[in-house]
Amino acid sequence: MRTQPIDQVAAGLPAETKTAVYEGSKIGHEKRTKLLFDHYGDPNRLRTLAGEIKQHVVENLDTYLPAVEARLVANGAKVHWAATAEAACEAVYSILKARGAKKLVKAKTMVSEEIELADYLEKRGIEALETDLGEFIVQLDHDHPSHIIKPIIHKNRRQIAELFEKSGLGAYDDEPGMITQRARQFLRHKYLEADAGLTGANFVVAESGRLVIVTNEGNSRFCLAATRCHIALVGIEKILPRDRDLALFLNLLARSGTAQQLTVYNEFILGPRAAGQPDGPDEMHVIFVDNGRTDVLASDCREILRCIRCGACLNTCPVYRKIGGHSFPWVYSGPIGAILTPQFMGVQHEPALPFASSLCGACGEVCPVKIDIPKILLELRSDVKKADAREHKNRLEKLGFRAFAWMMTHPRIFEMAGRIGRSMGWPSGNKGPMGAWLSERDLPPLPAHSFRDLWRRR
Amino acid sequence: MTLTSGRAPVTGKRVQLMATCLCDAFHDDVAAATVEVLEHLGCEVAFPEGQTCCGQPAFNGGDWDSSRRVVRHTVRTFSGDDPVVVPSGSCAAMLFHGAALEFEHEPDLGAVQGLGRRTWELGDYIVNGLGVRSWPGRLDAAIALHRSCHTRGTGSSEAVALLLASIDGVRLVEIGEAEQCCGFGGTFSVGFPHISAAMGDLKLDHVRAVRPDLLVSGDTGCLMHLSGLAAREGIKLRTMHFAQVLRDALRKRG
Incomplete structure (x- = not known):
């Protein structure tokens, strides 16, 4: 067995990056645990229930997706289907082009990272500005997010203050309030100049067609309030059956993700501006993105599609805490990244990934929808070795395990x-x-x- | 409700000892202590000599064909109805969960699950199987208990903590971030040595912060990794399997 590339990347991480990632993820996990167990007698029952609801959705996507489309259309939204990353980018671009739009303000969405939307649009002359503070900093620094919900967990405030100084946002000041204030001043008029606003959606409710977006900065609300066109990029797995399910999921998401009782801004969007309403976008587009999700649906590991992108598994993971998100090969990192990436890109894309785990099981204990991540890691390991055998790769290791089996029998x-x-x-x-x-x-x-x-x- | 509950209750006192490949070959004293502890409790201990390994290295390595061959050998070796007691949370978990997973589509799944149902991690067996709640004897030591990851969701760690804390002279000290893995992880420790060592160093920092006389665990794999790291870094660290602690306490009975 060779030392794996991920191990070498991790060995080369600067000390201050390691410290920032370790402290950020540890505190996230500890606050989450306290909040869940202080507020609920048995949070595991909530996790079980949430997992069952999402599994039900995943098993019945074929009926939920047309139902959601019908509700959204009845509510006045336009629905688009994108099979691939490129199709999703094209869908956004064609909406913008039809409106002659040149400037887009973006709220945080992992799907847009996944399909590399900002690059796509910029190459076509459209400014796609990130308005989430963390994502704004990432964009300013030509960096990549290293955590699902804390994109700049790998940076400390000194690095951010230096970046702001270099980018002309003001003289060096690493006081967090000042950093936020400067981003706010820069962004505020950008909303007013923008032609369209793009968001993701944390949930889309089948019975009502309601889009639910949670943020802590209110930036997605500005994206919608200040522009005439709202585009929502949504993974096809984001559906919940009923509005009442939100009570469970908003409570679990906020506690699991950011260790809050409730995220600060919870937006419930039922369609574009209706006649008689004073404001809101005139046009609303919902782009449902597949980009590999139906392949996951067809696999043995479809429970991965329950994921609500809370990041709790990253925060608790001892490997993630030591190596951070940039050591992983794709936008999704940590335990969920280790099982999503091989599913979306094929097990041979980064065959070491399911092995980059001590199989300690911590992720399985915190997942709010009870995805059995350790079990899936093991199954993926077996898939990697089967693919190796088919392609006659790693024969020495195979021989080693056969010798082991011979000796042990x-x-x-x-x-x-x-x-x-x-x-x-x-x-x-x-x-x-x-x-x-x-x-x-x-x-x-x-x-x-x-x-x-x-x-x-x- | 724990993952290991719901199994057949222990009726007789005959047990089959699964020594584990690691203890058989490299930590003979842990297996010897396990026998003394079980015999103290009145158990009649059998040691099926055909035993080797539970098959976990190949299972975790993704070579399930090789692993299944070893598991089948283990199922044949530990035949009958007597409980199988193993001084390792990791090997026990392999037989509860791992083997069942890799045999999911195999015709002999039933036999594999059958072995899983009568396999007990040692601490779990003593406390939850036999109903023993306290331990006699004496040992004057501050003990830090490392809860090995493969006992998550089972009754083992609580059981071991209960027994250790009941020994006269023992003071249990809690280590920080106790739920965090020590970084051993079997093949992980050699496939990702840097990450593995970084995780181990964090564990050692927490252990040293509470200055125990002994670091105790129910898994020799974790202890071999942690004591190996400590030795390399010149840190003095005494480690023991909890079976050795129980045995040593017995020897100092008044």
């Missing part, structure tokens, strides 16, 4: 190997698994006997 060989090993001492060297072990740790002294020797002498 021949007790006398196992016993003899132990005896020889104990008499010869630990092998040394800097290659292979032993080299990897010894790169960080010593080995214990070898005992004189095996246990079975002792047992026979009793």
